[in-house]
Amino acid sequence: MYRKKDPRQLEFENFYLPFGGKLRSDNRWVLLAEKIPWDLVESFYAEQFDSKGLGSPAKSARVAFGALIIKERLRVSDEEAVEQIRENPYLQYFLGFHEYRDEAPFHPSMYVHFRKRFSLEQLSQLNEAISQSEDVRKNDKKKKKDPPDDSDGPSHDNKGKLIVDATCAPADIHYPTDISLVNEARVKSEAIIDVLFAPLKGTRKKPRTYRRKARKLYVSYSKKRKHSSAQRRKALRKQLGFLRRNLKTIERLSSEVSLSVLDRQSYKTLLVIHEVYRQQKWMYDHKSRRIDDRIVSISQPHVRPIVRGKASAATEFGAKLSVSLVNGFVYLDTLCWDAYNESVDLKAQVESYRRRFGFYPASVHCDTIYRTRENRKYCKGHGIRMSGPPLGRPPKETEKNKARKLQQRQDELDRIPIEGKFGQGKRRFGLGRIMAKLSQTSETVIALIFIVMNLEKWLKTPYWFFFTLQCPARRSIRSFWKAMVECFEIAVAEARSICPVRKPVLYANIW
Numbered sequence: 001m002y003r004k005k006d007p008r009q010l011e012f013e014n015f016y017l018p019f020g021g022k023l024r025s026d027n028r029w030v031l032l033a034e035k036i037p038w039d040l041v042e043s044f045y046a047e048q049f050d051s052k053g054l055g056s057p058a059k060s061a062r063v064a065f066g067a068l069i070i071k072e073r074l075r076v077s078d079e080e081a082v083e084q085i086r087e088n089p090y091l092q093y094f095l096g097f098h099e100y101r102d103e104a105p106f107h108p109s110m111y112v113h114f115r116k117r118f119s120l121e122q123l124s125q126l127n128e129a130i131s132q133s134e135d136v137r138k139n140d141k142k143k144k145k146d147p148p149d150d151s152d153g154p155s156h157d158n159k160g161k162l163i164v165d166a167t168c169a170p171a172d173i174h175y176p177t178d179i180s181l182v183n184e185a186r187v188k189s190e191a192i193i194d195v196l197f198a199p200l201k202g203t204r205k206k207p208r209t210y211r212r213k214a215r216k217l218y219v220s221y222s223k224k225r226k227h228s229s230a231q232r233r234k235a236l237r238k239q240l241g242f243l244r245r246n247l248k249t250i251e252r253l254s255s256e257v258s259l260s261v262l263d264r265q266s267y268k269t270l271l272v273i274h275e276v277y278r279q280q281k282w283m284y285d286h287k288s289r290r291i292d293d294r295i296v297s298i299s300q301p302h303v304r305p306i307v308r309g310k311a312s313a314a315t316e317f318g319a320k321l322s323v324s325l326v327n328g329f330v331y332l333d334t335l336c337w338d339a340y341n342e343s344v345d346l347k348a349q350v351e352s353y354r355r356r357f358g359f360y361p362a363s364v365h366c367d368t369i370y371r372t373r374e375n376r377k378y379c380k381g382h383g384i385r386m387s388g389p390p391l392g393r394p395p396k397e398t399e400k401n402k403a404r405k406l407q408q409r410q411d412e413l414d415r416i417p418i419e420g421k422f423g424q425g426k427r428r429f430g431l432g433r434i435m436a437k438l439s440q441t442s443e444t445v446i447a448l449i450f451i452v453m454n455l456e457k458w459l460k461t462p463y464w465f466f467f468t469l470q471c472p473a474r475r476s477i478r479s480f481w482k483a484m485v486e487c488f489e490i491a492v493a494e495a496r497s498i499c500p501v502r503k504p505v506l507y508a509n510i511w
Helices: 028-033 038-046 061-074 080-085 090-096 110-116 119-131 134-139 140-145 178-200 211-222 229-254 264-286 344-357 373-381 399-414 416-427 439-460 462-468 472-498 502-510
Strands: 161-170 304-307 315-326 329-336 361-364
Touching: 028 090, 028 439, 038 061, 038 119, 038 140, 061 080, 061 090, 061 439, 080 090, 110 439, 119 329, 119 439, 140 361, 161 344, 161 416, 178 211, 178 229, 178 264, 211 229, 229 264, 304 373, 315 344, 315 416, 315 439, 329 344, 344 373, 361 399, 439 472
Parallel strands: 161 361
Antiparallel strands: 161 315, 304 315, 315 329
């Protein structure tokens, strides 16, 4: 059961502190609380519950979503996040509490349920609501009344730059090899045999598994520093033999003992083990190193190998992401657990840009893999300039081509921010190793990381709180800074008319 609560923001002056004092208005958590659309969070969260009013009341939408934001922004464990909330009054204000409480607001295990209650599509909509500026939000109603023309012809009001790229969010698994994976499957199959044989204990002799011999062979192989191809195939053949024997034993025991004695996790593991054996046996017989939908982790069978060709790791194991960057804000356009060519996402990313802002981008900045003939034709038909050199033989170096080379160089420099966003997500916010185990919770964590990165962008925007907060005490300050901006624009315009050189344009871009 869920009871809807008022999502309106509590004034920080009204937050009660039993030990005296009051909250600071310029604290980061106070500023972030005003940037999140809590009413939209409330509408998404309430959809997950039955409207009959039965059962114990659930935690509020603000507590659930705010707790997820706190955990990903601080990059701590579930237990540590609950302790941080209990100790910090600013975090409790961020969660919508009216007073400070020296007790844990919920058990750390509730984080698992919070992650399951927000879908990837809902988090994408929240990310767009957070990333859009105030001007774009005001024009939302105008877009709905007067939608853009859907014709395929080129548009003359294209604005802005769209930067696109793809990356991988590695899962928390050890580097998989065929032999280690089959050995792990063998060990788990032996545990399943022990559970199935427990009701028959004392009535017959326990089936042989040769677990000591199998472990001894695997340990002797793994201790060697280098292995020849013949040694690898021999060790893999022996482990496959032990696993095949265990699976036949499980099949015989299942005819006498129902598989219902297994818990849900063990039954799922049994199904995964059967598929691992089938894939590894097929690759061994055909002397192949690849197979479709290859399983690389028994505990996380949804994880797939993603060949990236990077210097640090040629292959990563996790979800592949297609990301777009506009004005410093990142959008997660596609999340897929299977490897795919990211160039097929370019059209959808451009259309998403048009849906968000009402017009097509003036230029699209991407790497070589996106510059296919089909994508070039699509961009040209919509009046969009694609970065990079044109198709065909490079022209001779002349004075006429010098400006084109400078433009191509600038296009490569414009792609740097999205690489920086990938580094920020992987180094600062844990995108480099997703600790969630389920596919659904992993998708939630990945989407939350992009939301947190956009919230950080708002915090680092100069003078953001002067322009966005509607507090009466700051209206004079807001008007002062607006006047400063107008004076600066007039000065730049005069400088351009007097001396049309690069420096005034450069200063305008920086501002």
